[in-house]
Amino acid sequence: MPFDNWQILAAGLLAGIILGLSKSGIKGIAMLCVAIMAITFSAKASTGILLPMLIGADVLAVTYYRRHVQWPYLIKMMPWMMAGVLIGVWTGNDVSEHIFKQGMSVIILISVVIMFWWDRSNKNLTNNKLIAPVMGLSAGFATMVGNLAGAFSNIYFLAMRLPKDQFIGTAAWLFFIINLFKLPFHIWVWGTITTSSLMTSASLFPGVLIGFFGGVRLVKLIREKRFRQMILLLTAIGAVIILIK
Known part of the structure; x- marks a missing residue:
């Protein structure tokens, strides 16, 4: 799709920067990128x-965080x-876009509330057998239809209580x-x-590069506890943005 004006280019580059920040480890803001696009x-x-753009950003992320991947959680x-x-x-x-977005937003917000409660009650969900199937199916459907899987994967990895670098990797x-x-399905x-x-x-990928390498520096400054709180807050904000967009 050719660019008609500088406003479209600027919006696309902004979305790319947000995507890069998300892939660097500042999770939860990717839904803002989806909304802008x-x-x-x-x-x-x-x-x-x-x-x-996502695949290109993924290559950057797996290269930078390759030592921190936890395969057992991924395989589940x-x-x-x-x-x-x-x-x-x-x-x-066949799914109405309006209904899909509203449904996803409500599910994400409910999940965030549950995660806040779990964090406060210190409940351990690492051995819960329903977390991976429920969040996996939801994330897969959401990522195919609207690139909205981040919220569900965030909740899954937070429930598994992965440290910051292991979460990102x-x-x-x-x-x-x-x-x-x-x-292949998109093609x-x-x-x-x-x-x-x-x-x-x-044309928009330079924004991803700027966001990713800037985000890597920001992630290093965020403490573990603040990281969990930030992910939950940004996930909730992203869900509200999708709901009202």
């Missing part, structure tokens, strides 16, 4: 423009998330694999990735 390029078209969630993606591929076109590998898994089933959309993605 949907407003700028239309909801469905934006998913095809955003996916190559991965099959469920892939199943959710497949559900999204075949049903996504494991999430990075999870989304790198899932975004590659989504790629051959939905047709949202084309030569034109790839050119747009490439």
Whole structure:
């Protein structure tokens, strides 16, 4: 999709910077990127423009945080998330965008409230067998239909009480694999990735680079406890933005 004016380019680059910040470890703000892209390029078209940018950002993240990945937690969630993606591929076109966004926002907000309660009560959910299936299916469906999986994966990794670097590194590998898994469906089933959309993605990628390397410095300054609180707060704000957009 060619740029018609500088306002569209500026909005796209801003979305790219936010995406880079998110992939650097400042989780929860990616939904703001999704909202900006949907407003700028239309909801469905934006998913095809955003996916190559996500994969590029994933490469940066898995390279930088490669030593911190926790494979057991990733493996628990991965099959469920892939199943959710497949559900999204075949049903996504039939789901009303308005209903989908409202439903996702409400579920995310309820999940955040539950996580706040769990944090205060110090309950241990690491052995809960329902967390991975529920959050995995939800995340897979949400990432295919609207690139909104971050909130569900955040809640899963927070529930597992992963330290900051392990949280970021494991999430990075999870989304790198899932975004590659989504790629063929966007190209051959939905047709949202084309030569034109790839050119747009490439034009916006400098924003991702700026956001990622700036975000890496910010993450180092955030303490572990504040990191959990920040993730929950940003996730809730992102859900509200999607709800009212």
